Amino acid sequence: MSCFRLENVSYRYDKALVLNGVDLRLESGEILGLFGHNGAGKTTTIKLILGLMTPSQGRVSVLGGEAGDPHVTQHIGYLPENVMFYPQLTGREILNHFARLKGAPLRQVPELLEQVGLGDAMNARVKTYSKGMRQRLGLAQALLGKPKLLMLDEPTVGLDPVATADLYRLLRKLRDEGTGIVLCSHVLPGVEPYIDRAAILTDGALKAVGDLSALRRQANMPVTLSIEPANGTPALEKAIAGASASNGLMIRKDNGRLQVDVRPSEKMALIQALLNSGEVQDLGIHQPTLEDVYVHFIGSGGLAHRGGAQ
Amino acid sequence: MNSIWTIARKELSDSLRNRWLIAIALVFAVLALGIAWFGAAASGQVGYASTPATIASLASLGIFLIPLIALLLAYDAIVGEEEGGTLLLLMTYPLSRGQLLFGKFLGHGLTLAFATLIGFGVAGIAIALLVEDVAVGALAAAMSRFIVSTILLGWGFIALAYMISVRVSEKPVAAGLALGIWFFFVLVFDLMLLGILVASEGKLSPELLPWLLMLNPTDIYRLLNIVAFGEGAQLSGVLSLGADLPIGAAGLWFALVLWFVIPLAAAWALFRSRRI
Numbered sequence: 106m107s108c109f110r111l112e113n114v115s116y117r118y119d120k121a122l123v124l125n126g127v128d129l130r131l132e133s134g135e136i137l138g139l140f141g142h143n144g145a146g147k148t149t150t151i152k153l154i155l156g157l158m159t160p161s162q163g164r165v166s167v168l169g170g171e172a173g174d175p176h177v178t179q180h181i182g183y184l185p186e187n188v189m190f191y192p193q194l195t196g197r198e199i200l201n202h203f204a205r206l207k208g209a210p211l212r213q214v215p216e217l218l219e220q221v222g223l224g225d226a227m228n229a230r231v232k233t234y235s236k237g238m239r240q241r242l243g244l245a246q247a248l249l250g251k252p253k254l255l256m257l258d259e260p261t262v263g264l265d266p267v268a269t270a271d272l273y274r275l276l277r278k279l280r281d282e283g284t285g286i287v288l289c290s291h292v293l294p295g296v297e298p299y300i301d302r303a304a305i306l307t308d309g310a311l312k313a314v315g316d317l318s319a320l321r322r323q324a325n326m327p328v329t330l331s332i333e334p335a336n337g338t339p340a341l342e343k344a345i346a347g348a349s350a351s352n353g354l355m356i357r358k359d360n361g362r363l364q365v366d367v368r369p370s371e372k373m374a375l376i377q378a379l380l381n382s383g384e385v386q387d388l389g390i391h392q393p394t395l396e397d398v399y400v401h402f403i404g405s406g407g408l409a410h411r412g413g414a415q
Numbered sequence: 416m417n418s419i420w421t422i423a424r425k426e427l428s429d430s431l432r433n434r435w436l437i438a439i440a441l442v443f444a445v446l447a448l449g450i451a452w453f454g455a456a457a458s459g460q461v462g463y464a465s466t467p468a469t470i471a472s473l474a475s476l477g478i479f480l481i482p483l484i485a486l487l488l489a490y491d492a493i494v495g496e497e498e499g500g501t502l503l504l505l506m507t508y509p510l511s512r513g514q515l516l517f518g519k520f521l522g523h524g525l526t527l528a529f530a531t532l533i534g535f536g537v538a539g540i541a542i543a544l545l546v547e548d549v550a551v552g553a554l555a556a557a558m559s560r561f562i563v564s565t566i567l568l569g570w571g572f573i574a575l576a577y578m579i580s581v582r583v584s585e586k587p588v589a590a591g592l593a594l595g596i597w598f599f600f601v602l603v604f605d606l607m608l609l610g611i612l613v614a615s616e617g618k619l620s621p622e623l624l625p626w627l628l629m630l631n632p633t634d635i636y637r638l639l640n641i642v643a644f645g646e647g648a649q650l651s652g653v654l655s656l657g658a659d660l661p662i663g664a665a666g667l668w669f670a671l672v673l674w675f676v677i678p679l680a681a682a683w684a685l686f687r688s689r690r691i
Contacts, residue, residue, distance in 0.1 A: 155507045157691055175509035183507045189500030193432065205421040206508045246504075 106133045106169070108254045108285030109154050114163035116149050116309075123149045125309045126163070133253065136276060136286040138296055140399055141306035147289055148186075150306065151256055154287075155183060168253055179207060182252030186259045186289075188243030192232035196223055196242050199231060200249065209250035217245040220275070222268065236263035244272065248279075255279065256287045261295065273299045297395040305402045312402040317395060324401045326393040327355070327366035332379065333387035338363060341384045348378030418510045419518040426522020430488075436530050439484055443534025446480070447473060451542050463546040467641075470557045473535075474640040477565055478633040482597050485527060485572035490593040492519045493580040493686065503691060512686045516581070520573065520679060527569040535562050561640055567671045568636045572596070574678035581686035604631045608656075625660040632674040639667045 108131040116124040124146045131137050141147040152158045153165050156173020170177040190199050200214040218227040221241040231239065240263045247255060255276075261269045276286055276299060290296045297317065304314040313320055334341035341363055345354065355366040367375050372390075379385050393401070430436045451463055454472045463469070493516070496502040505515060539558035543551050579592045608627055611619070628634040638657040642664065660666075 157503070157506055175511070178507060179509045181507065183504070185500075185503055185507075187500065188504065191499070191501065193429070202421065202425055203508065206418055206505070206510055208417070208509070 107131070107166070108133055108135075109165070109167045109172075111150070111153070112164045112166075114153060114160045114165060116146075116153065116158065117161040123309050124153075124160075127306075127309075127311050129304055129311060129314060131254070131285045131287060133285050134280055134283045135302065136280050136288055136300045138300035138303040138395075139287055139289045139306065140291075140293065140303060142403065144308075145306040146309040147306055148258075149309075151183075151258065151287070151289070154254075154256065155181065179250065180253040182247035182249065182255045184240075184243045184247040184257045184260055186262070188239060188246075190231045190239065190242060193230060195228050195230050196234070196238075196245075197227040199242065200245060203246050204249050207250045213249060217248055218242075220248075221245045222271070237265065237268060240264055241268065252284065254285045254287075256289075258289045259291065260288065261290060261292055269295065293396040293399055294394060303395060303398075305399055307403045313398075317398070320398045320402075321393055322369070324393065324398050325369065326397060326401055328369055328372050328393070329391040330365045330367060330372075330376070331359075331389040331391060332363045332365065332385055333361070334363065335384050335386040344379060344382040344384040345375075348375055348382065418508075418514045419521060422510075422515055422518025423521035423525065426519055427525055430522075430526040435488065436526050439527070439530035440534040440537075442480075443531060444537045446476060447535050447538030448541060450476065451538065463542065463549065466549065466554050466557050469542075470561050470640050473561060474637050477561075477568070478637060479601055481565055481569050481636075482572040482601055482633065485523075485569040486576045486593040486597055488527065489519075489523050489573040489576035490580055490589045491586050492516075492523065492577055494583055494586055494589045495580075497584065497691075498586050506691055512689075513683055516577065516679075516683055516686055520570075520577070523573050524566075524570050527573065528566045531562055531565050531569065535565065557640075564636050564639045564668075564671060567668075567675060568632055570675035571632045571671065571678065574675045574682060577682035578678055578685060581682050581689060600631050600633055605634070612656075621659070625656045628657055628660070629670050632671060635667050635670050635674065639664065639671065642667070 109129075111127050111129045114124055114127045114129075115122065127146070127150065129150070139147055139150065149158065153160055154167055154172055156167070156171070156178060159173075165172045167177050168180055194202070196218060197214060200218065201211055204211050204214055215224075215227065218224055221244050223238060223241055223245065226234065226238060231242065234242065240260070244257075244260060247257065257276075260272060264272060276288070280286055280301075288296060288300060300317075302314065302316050303320060305312045305320075313323060315323065332341060332345075338358065338361070342356065345356065345363070345365060349367075349371070357364040365375075376388065379388070427436075450472045451469050453461060454464060454469060491498075493502065496505065506512070535558065539554065539562075542549060543554055575596050576589075576593050579589050579596070583589045583592065611627075612624065628638065634657070638660075642657065662670075
């Protein structure tokens with residue numbers, strides 16, 4: 106079942122085109138990473154799915170209904186970036202309040218607080234919580250009523266590595282149970298193993314969407330071979346030059362190893378030839394990371410100019 | 416309805432937690448008892464003077480105090496949620512903007528109603544018990560009228576505060592505008608009316624002038640509490656215009672109800688058109 110579907114969606118605010126012809130979908134039991142710099146249209150996309158705004162053009166359908174319909178929002182969990190709560194209330198009181206609004210059973214509240222590691226702090230006022238504790242409370246809030254669609258904006262901000270690992274484990278469990286999850290994060294390397302597909306937005310347009318290997322293929326970015334020479338660097342360099350079908354391979358020396366950038370289509374032929382040459386002691390293959398792919402799609406210098414993926 | 420009550424319930428429990436409700440009730444009770452016993456002190460007399468005099472004094476004080484308390488209670492209803500970062504989250508729940516606003520109104524309205532009922536109610540009971548020759552029936556009727564009109568006046572200013580709160584994006588701006596509303600209705604309006612009256616030198620239609628009082632809920636409130644005592648009632652200042660109003664107490668009650676219904680509807684309309 107489709108969790109949401111955006112069809113040719115544009116959003117105009119004043120004269121600015123904030124989103125331009127976006128097509129995006131999320132299926133049940135799938136984790137989608139949504140990446141983009143500040144002002145790329147990420148928050149607008151989330152707000153359109155939540156029904157907080159209506160598109161200027163195109164169609165947004167969520168959980169088989171209209172975005173913003175109370176019967177639909179009842180099944181959506183949302184963790185905003187920098188989530189804030191009423192400081193004078195306790196974690197438990199806050200969750201009770203939101204559970205009532207969602208029509209979720211109150212018995213879920215202590216269970217969820219335990220699940221996110223706030224069992225001992227549930228009766229303390231939120232103003233005494235650390236940022237990480239507020240974030241965990243926000244997550245518990247998003248999980249109220251066992252949502253079918255979960256949207257998390259920067260969920261790992263303020264979490265220590267153990268809590269982050271716990272969060273990702275929990276998300277995988279929810280995905281396996283059929284929840285559709287959207288994950289917006291600027292911590293790209295950490296998120297890579299946990300997403301099924303990535304969508305990259307820039308300047309209101311969807312630049313690329315797909316699983317990581319599809320994105321790598323689409324980007325056609327070089328793969329880096331890290332080679333330890335068997336008989337010294339010059340002999341290995343000669344072997345590489347002889348084995349390479351195309352000229353001008355990018356070769357760097359690094360701690361006695363050679364780092365060679367090769368097109369994915371030429372990778373296997375080069376490896377085969379090098380292994381046959383007998384000049385290779387050890388060989389490692391480094392695929393472009395999600396961050397590399399992201400930088401490729403938002404354009405060179407994107408990170409420097411835009412202050413990082415947001 | 417459940418969502419409205421959930422929001423209202425939180426506002427009510429907040430006003431119990433931060434002692435707003437008990438503080439307002441206490442202020443009302445102390446003021447009411449002070450006025451009842453010392454209201455006539457200026458004329459060299461200490462002790463309970465009369466029910467009409469007490470209610471008139473209470474109403475005169477009420478027009479200063481009630482709007483101020485209502486505005487303070489409600490000015491940050493929506494802008495406070497926005498500044499606190501909870502408005503966006505609330506709007507992602509199955510909760511319409513109308514339900515949020517009406518829930519807030521129910522919570523704030525009940526807080527003010529309970530405080531008024533407890534504060535002035537206790538004062539009324541104390542007067543009935545302690546003053547020997549007071550006509551309890553007349554006192555109860557006057558006090559009930561006073562309490563209900565005070566609640567309605569408070570609701571009017573809560574709704575006016577919402578009109579600000581749904582529109583601005585910073586709490587201090589909302590607080591400033593709320594004080595501006597208080598200043599206008601409580602201090603400026605009557606002076607302005609008096610000025611128009613004098614400057615027009617009788618050229619303005621005499622039928623129109625009394626109706627201008629309906630543009631200020633505090634004037635309606637005072638009229639309601641003074642006119643009720645009949646022919647002998649003392650209407651001073653611009654309120655004397657009220658003697659020419661062709662509507663009776665029922666009309667005044669209706670006007671006071673309109674003074675919270677219309678601003679509340681306006682706040683709703685403004686909130687619906689707001690971008691979150």
